[in-house]
Amino acid sequence: MSFYTSLSGLKGAQTDLGVISNNIANVGSIGFKKSRAEFGDIISASPLQSGNVAGQGSQLKDISQQFTQGGFQSSDRALDLAISGQGFFVTKNASQLSYTRDGAFQVNDQSYLVDGNGNQVQVLPVDTNGNVTASGIGSASAIQIPQTAGQPKATQNLNLSVTLPSDADLPSTRSNYSSTIPYKFDRYDSNSYNYSSATTIYDSAGNPLQATLYYVRTATPSAGNSQTSTWQAHLFVGDQEASADGNVATSPPQPLTMTFDSSGNLTAPSGVTTFSQVLPSGSSSEVALSATYGVNTRQIASTFTPGTVTQDGKAAGQLDNISVSAQGLITATFSDGSTKKLGAVMIANFPNPNGLRQLGSGYWGQSGLSGEPIVSAAGTGSAGNIQSGALEEANVDITEELVSLISAQRNFSANAKAIETANNMTDTIVNLRS
Known part of the structure; x- marks a missing residue:
């Protein structure tokens, strides 16, 4: 039985090594959240059993994501956004909503605000003064950046x-x-x-x-x-x-x-x-x-x-600048001096973020364990503020991960040594008859 006990330890150490290696590999990924392997012991027990019993090894309970705040790196782009606090950006591809902390957004060839994978960034509608007029996930909509404003007028x-x-x-x-x-x-x-x-x-x-x-x-x-x-x-x-x-x-x-x-x-x-x-x-x-x-x-x-x-003539105002406030309000400024409030960046929170389903590339999807999304504008409720001209770095401490990597390697070696010891003991018992 000691073979299987040590084997479970080997598998656990191998899983831990894989999780730590993944954290280290993504130290440069924008919006990445590190994971932690969590283990529990295996005990064979029955109602009639009394006293302490020897354990039967360890098992993987969960690979838990750590949604702690990452550091910010400055950017010269107004559409590079970072969330300071809780929440996720909401993006949509076809009919699927996904959630991310990666705020490296851009405008595509159809003037829609999209992320690096072409998913459309979702916003809440606002009035002419920038006040949010509707909330809830059902009010999410894509935002198309207008390239002109106003009507041209011929010179007379x-x-x-x-x-x-x-x-x-x-x-x-x-x-x-x-x-x-x-x-x-x-x-x-x-x-x-x-x-x-x-x-x-x-x-x-x-x-x-x-x-x-x-x-x-x-x-x-x-x-x-x-x-x-x-x-x-x-x-x-x-x-x-x-x-x-x-x-x-x-x-x-x-x-x-x-x-x-x-x-x-x-x-x-x-x-x-x-x-x-x-x-x-x-x-x-x-x-x-x-x-x-x-x-x-x-x-x-x-x-x-x-x-x-x-x-007295004029051309239609051409898009001159886009700005994003701490509350996520997107404002377009045009060459004729006019401005237009386009929408407020939607922020989603979940009762249990650890229950989100990982989709890869820094995206998560809703699951039965995560609960329903709680949607609001930035800076309201539990949603964090938005910082324009910044990107959130991975929350991976490379020094801590290297120490954990050494520890996982030692655990693997120790379990391998236990298997070797059990093998030597078995050989000794088998050789007693000879």
Whole structure:
């Protein structure tokens, strides 16, 4: 019988070695929880038995997981999450829910928040203020990160100003003007205009377009002539020039004429100039602009200086940032300055976490021993807080595991020695007859 007693000890030591080796192998696994082999003795007893009896070895009672808190490692990603306290993240693959402490999440090609295995992270719904509106496992839902926010708006009005030099010359092609070689503006010929400035506008779909103004001096004050100066402004939207008379049929398009008095003050245009509609390449619709030059538009002895340009169009806001609060509230920030509350990360607790069924890769599944999940937002009830920009390390103390490994190895050797001793005793008894 001593053979079988020692054999049970060998098997137990071998199991203990396997559990410890698994702990050591996963020391670098995010969210891993170490296990511990638990043993009990085997006693053969009956109702009529009296006194103490010799044991018959040991047996494996349980391999218990230790759900103690692991340390945190910092990360530069807002979607790397760690739970400080109790609870599990909830993920879903097809119809199966699973639970994990590994919070290395990312956005997939369909803009869903998923874990490293492609399982969708489950969240609780929230209102516009970020308050949770429903609880329970039945309210779990996947979260899709919006890439845009708001509606685009086509630019209709430009408000601008410019400072034009009073000593600017006529463009070379104009000074070479003759009855046989007429002046011709060409935006690709820098000699045919004095200055240019550009700004970004938007079509009705929010596509950005470049609006460029080319300034051409057409007349300078001279003795015996009016002391006024005149300029022309050619407005191009993309590759198309808009006509200042508002008529799409005008060919070639008419530039805007700007007049300055002897003091450099703008005398014309005095109000809003409505340009003709144009359809530049890359635009989803026609663009119709109105331009207003402000009081800061002057002609003085200075360098050419385009002033501040404001326009009333905009593109749809593009996703700029995602943040996660300690309560698990996911907030998206967009390039237009708007924000949107998307949901609260769901945290699940169990009456008996040790009863969870291990699924591998840092996942657990519900079982009859674990009880029903207790679902809440982070920081409420028994759920821990969430730390963004961090990941939970394995709760394995490598020094402790190495000591346990030595102890398990000694236990194995001792049981092997006991079998060897029992074998020697048997040999001695068998050899007595000889």
